[in-house]
Amino acid sequence: MSRPPRSELDGRARHLLRALIAQYIRDGLPIGSQMLARSAGLDVSPATIRNVMADLEELGLIAAPHTSAGRVPTAQGYRVFVDSLLELKPLNERDVERLRAELAPLSGTQALLASASTLLSGLSHFVGLVTVPRREEFAFRHIDFVPLDGRRLLVILVFTDNEVQNRVIEVGQAYSASELEQIANYLNAHYTGLPLAAIREHLVSEMAQARSDMDRLMAAAIDVAGAALREDTREDMLVSGQSNLLGMQDLSDVERLRGLFDAFQRKQELLRLLDRCIHADGVRLFIGEESGLGPLGNCSVIAAPYAVNGRVVGTLGVIGPTRMAYERVIPMVQAAARLVSGALSHPGP
Numbered sequence: 001m002s003r004p005p006r007s008e009l010d011g012r013a014r015h016l017l018r019a020l021i022a023q024y025i026r027d028g029l030p031i032g033s034q035m036l037a038r039s040a041g042l043d044v045s046p047a048t049i050r051n052v053m054a055d056l057e058e059l060g061l062i063a064a065p066h067t068s069a070g071r072v073p074t075a076q077g078y079r080v081f082v083d084s085l086l087e088l089k090p091l092n093e094r095d096v097e098r099l100r101a102e103l104a105p106l107s108g109t110q111a112l113l114a115s116a117s118t119l120l121s122g123l124s125h126f127v128g129l130v131t132v133p134r135r136e137e138f139a140f141r142h143i144d145f146v147p148l149d150g151r152r153l154l155v156i157l158v159f160t161d162n163e164v165q166n167r168v169i170e171v172g173q174a175y176s177a178s179e180l181e182q183i184a185n186y187l188n189a190h191y192t193g194l195p196l197a198a199i200r201e202h203l204v205s206e207m208a209q210a211r212s213d214m215d216r217l218m219a220a221a222i223d224v225a226g227a228a229l230r231e232d233t234r235e236d237m238l239v240s241g242q243s244n245l246l247g248m249q250d251l252s253d254v255e256r257l258r259g260l261f262d263a264f265q266r267k268q269e270l271l272r273l274l275d276r277c278i279h280a281d282g283v284r285l286f287i288g289e290e291s292g293l294g295p296l297g298n299c300s301v302i303a304a305p306y307a308v309n310g311r312v313v314g315t316l317g318v319i320g321p322t323r324m325a326y327e328r329v330i331p332m333v334q335a336a337a338r339l340v341s342g343a344l345s346h347p348g349p
Contacts, residue, residue, distance in 0.1 A: 009059075009080070016040055016052050017061060018085040021073045025323050028249050030070025075288030078300070078322055082285055089327045091335060095123055099332075103339040105347045108163040109138070114238055116316055116340050121241025124329050126320030127264070129303070130340075131274050132236040133313035135165060139193050145180035145224065153180070155228040160193070161308070161347045169227040175220065183221045196229045237267050237274070250298055250321035259295035269293055274315040277303040283330055283337075288322055298322060302329050304337035308344045316340065 009017065019040040020031045031039075033049045040049075053071055056062045061077035064070070073081065091099075102115045113130045120128030138159045146154040151174050155167040175183070191199045203222050242264050245251050251260070263269055273291055277284045286301040296319070303317030317333055 012042065012044070013052050013055060014085060015042065016049065017056055017073075017077065018081065020053075020056075020062065020071065021077060021081045021085075024072055025325060028323060030065055030072050032070040035070070073322075075290070075322060078287050078326075079290075082287070082326055086326055086330075088331055091328070091331050095332065096335065098123070099335055099339055103336065103343055105343045109133070109159075109161045109344060110163060112340065112343055113314075113316075116336055117238040117240040120316065120318050120332065120336055121244060123332055124318045124320060124324075125241075125244055126318050126324065126329075127242055127244060128238075128240040128316075128318060129270065129274065130238045130316040131271060131314040132238060133308075134231075135159065135163075136195060136197050136231055137308065137311070137313045138163070139195050140199070141192060143184050143187050143228070145175075145184055145228070147175065147177055147180060150174060153224070153228070157228075161344060167228060169224075169230075171227050172223045175224070179220060180224070182217060183224050186217060186221050187225060197231070199225065200229055200231075237271055239264050239267075239270075245320070248321055250323050253298075256295060256298065260299070263293060263295045273301065274303055274317065277315045277317070278305050278312055280305055283334055285326075285330075300324060300326075302326070302333050304333050306337045306340040306344070308341070310345075313344075 016036060020036055023031055023035070023039050033046050033053060036053070037044070037046055037049050042049075053062065056077070057064070057071065059076075060074055061080060062071040063074050065072050099119060102119055103112065105112075110132070113132055117128040117130040120130075122128075135157075138161050140157055141160050142158040144156040146156070148154055148168065151170050151172070153169050153171060153175075155169055157165045157167065159165070187199075191202065194202070203225055242261060245257065245260065251257055270293075273286065273293060280303075283302060283304045286296070286303075288300070289297055291299075291301055298321060299319055300322045301317060301319050303315050305312045305315050307313060316336055318329055320329070
């Protein structure tokens with residue numbers, strides 16, 4: 001979507017656009033010239049304000065909804081507002097303390113991310129979203145094996161972020177409990193602190209070097225670890241507060257709401273959208289059609305990446321109507337991403 005050059009807006013037009021959007025976000029009602037004259041605080045005639053509003057409409061920054069004589073911001077108008085007219089406000093101390101308390105290091109990554117999704121929804125009154133990183137992104141701390149039946153084993157993986165994952169696998173041959181203990185001891189001694197992908201690479205390399213004279217323990221470790229540490233390709237996203245969108249004035253179209261809830265259910269399209277924020281330098285916004293997703297045509301997405309020890313592993317954010325208090329939601333998403341990154345990088349014992 002093309003954006004009007006800032007040079008096309010003089011100081012008065014920028015002031016009036018800021019005043020119009022701020023009042024519309026606050027009240028949700030189309031803004032007429034007389035109302036804008038009162039809220040803008042400029043000593044200019046109503047005729048001048050009407051002329052400026054006509055110019056803003058011609059640039060595609062405001063529009064007349066249906067039969068109303070007033071004007072409302074367009075997605076393009078919101079974009080100019082967010083990029084060059086918005087003054088961010090610091091979060092109030094109560095919200096900051098709540099974020100700090102509930103996004104502190106917890107017993108595991110899943111619990112922390114679930115808290116982040118719920119908090120973003122509760123504080124914004126919109127929808128909170130958090131992508132869940134694959135286990136591949138985290139280093140493992142400890143591994144244990146429990147024989148089940150035949151060649152089936154239960155694998156217990158403990159990761160450095162305090163998450164525990166159980167996997168049932170099938171291996172090339174049956175192993176005794178003592179052999180499995182030896183294999184676990186070998187893997188724990190040599191590979192603790194490495195991500196799963198790195199462990200697999202090391203094992204393949206060692207297998208190639210050892211070739212035919214590989215000892216039995218190494219062969220068994222490669223057999224078992226190859227199945228136990230297989231890449232987990234599941235992708236997921238935690239979504240909270242979808243019901244917050246019901247009844248919102250800006251999202252009252254039933255078909256659009258149905259499409260939006262279908263998108264929350266399917267998740268794949270939203271995951272791809274949030275993946276576009278992985279390499280963003282801070283917060284990224286998609287306003288209206290900028291997301292490329294039809295159901296989000298009347299919505300804005302505010303998202304930011306979060307990291308583990310400086311390595312980005314996921315994205316979190318908020319989805320709400322384009323008429324939202326950007327000056328408050330943007331700092332909220334920034335703070336949540338910063339706190340989640342800190343908690344994941346310094347997990348509790």
